[in-house]
Amino acid sequence: MTQVDYAVIGGGIAGISVASELARSHRVLLLEREPHLAYHTTGRSAAIYSETYGNRAIRALSSASRRFFERPPEGFSEQPLLTPRACLYIGREDQRGEVEQAIEDSRSDPCPLELMDTAAVYRMVPLLRPGYVAAAAFESGSADIDVHSLHYGFQRLAVTRGVEIRRDAQLLSVVRQHTRWSLEVASPGMAPVRYEANILINAAGAWADEVGRLAGARPVGLTPLRRTVILVPGPENGAAVDWPAVMDIGETFYFKPEGRKLLVSPADETPSPPCDAQPEELDIAVCVDRLERALDLPVARIERSWAGLRTFAPDRTPVVGFDTGVAGLFWLAGQGGYGIQTAPALSQLAAALARSEPIPAELLEFGVDVAALSPARLQR
Numbered sequence: 001m002t003q004v005d006y007a008v009i010g011g012g013i014a015g016i017s018v019a020s021e022l023a024r025s026h027r028v029l030l031l032e033r034e035p036h037l038a039y040h041t042t043g044r045s046a047a048i049y050s051e052t053y054g055n056r057a058i059r060a061l062s063s064a065s066r067r068f069f070e071r072p073p074e075g076f077s078e079q080p081l082l083t084p085r086a087c088l089y090i091g092r093e094d095q096r097g098e099v100e101q102a103i104e105d106s107r108s109d110p111c112p113l114e115l116m117d118t119a120a121v122y123r124m125v126p127l128l129r130p131g132y133v134a135a136a137a138f139e140s141g142s143a144d145i146d147v148h149s150l151h152y153g154f155q156r157l158a159v160t161r162g163v164e165i166r167r168d169a170q171l172l173s174v175v176r177q178h179t180r181w182s183l184e185v186a187s188p189g190m191a192p193v194r195y196e197a198n199i200l201i202n203a204a205g206a207w208a209d210e211v212g213r214l215a216g217a218r219p220v221g222l223t224p225l226r227r228t229v230i231l232v233p234g235p236e237n238g239a240a241v242d243w244p245a246v247m248d249i250g251e252t253f254y255f256k257p258e259g260r261k262l263l264v265s266p267a268d269e270t271p272s273p274p275c276d277a278q279p280e281e282l283d284i285a286v287c288v289d290r291l292e293r294a295l296d297l298p299v300a301r302i303e304r305s306w307a308g309l310r311t312f313a314p315d316r317t318p319v320v321g322f323d324t325g326v327a328g329l330f331w332l333a334g335q336g337g338y339g340i341q342t343a344p345a346l347s348q349l350a351a352a353l354a355r356s357e358p359i360p361a362e363l364l365e366f367g368v369d370v371a372a373l374s375p376a377r378l379q380r
Helices: 013-022 056-070 093-105 118-124 147-160 205-214 281-294 336-354 361-365
Strands: 002-009 028-031 082-084 087-091 114-116 135-139 143-145 164-166 170-177 180-186 193-202 223-233 245-248 254-258 261-265 304-312 319-322 329-333
Touching (some): 013 336, 056 361, 093 114, 147 164, 193 336, 205 304, 205 329
Parallel strands (some): 002 193, 087 245
Antiparallel strands (some): 082 143, 170 180, 223 304
8 A cells, every 4th residue: 555645647748847836745656548748628729828818817827937938947948948039819890899808808808909900800811802801900928838848847846846646546445534535546558556646636638527426525517618619831932930829719720830841620528527638620611611711821731639638617617626515525626718828827826825825925916816716616
């Protein structure tokens, strides 16, 4: 029987980041049921760092994470985690009001949106179809996130601090005995192993409600939503390399450069059971159609396509904190499409709450609201 202070379920960005943070002062076990960490959502993310993306709770967490992205711990990554890339939010004539509202909503953000003249929009992205864009908002402080370097940096930090990471680990049973959890874990070709942990951290992504049920908790109402992404050739002259990320203000599609290619999504949100998500032909066709309506760039071929699950709570705000009915069960789930850009702040917040320590002042500075994230709002 191996005893630890914290057992973290899930090796995506949420699990590995909080494990590395908790391991500063405690013994930590991380269980991942796939052969590789970050196999599902984290490994399929086309992450953009944007401080104007998401609701107020998300924006606060994103802003509180910028310092880490720009100045990570010594040796965390061999290359920058952020590469500057502006975001351009475009709207047709019937979407003009949405653009204006987005600008108004961002006024209190550290890097608010700016109204952009349509002539400037077409100079920036010349292949947008004439007359398609009637209004646009510009975010200058956004960036591409190196997801692999971010996740691997947390993994390296976790290992350095002594986290035991078990891959291919199937959680067979979770039983609360007195003040500790007893976990039975199976791996291919091995006899089941038992662990004891004081606190169980549920960072299982799309499977978080299932893990919660296994631990005897009421579900918090998480819904995995499938999102499709395709990679297509960019302009032959390579002119798209320096384009901004372009988002439809109504979130019906987006595209951004990926080297000399374009990464494109129809921003679909199809409810799905937790699974190894795969793209569907209809969603790919919709993606191509929306791109070609906005951009004068016929798609001759699709070089790659994939899908991932973005898991949301009913209010689209992460679920972070101790369960209201099951002692020792801690939720770190429901990050939706914001898990990468909020990971530094969320891991610090979750670790502080799980250790019953004060919330770091740098998080409170940005308006991070613990009550808005607590499972209590969903389990009443």
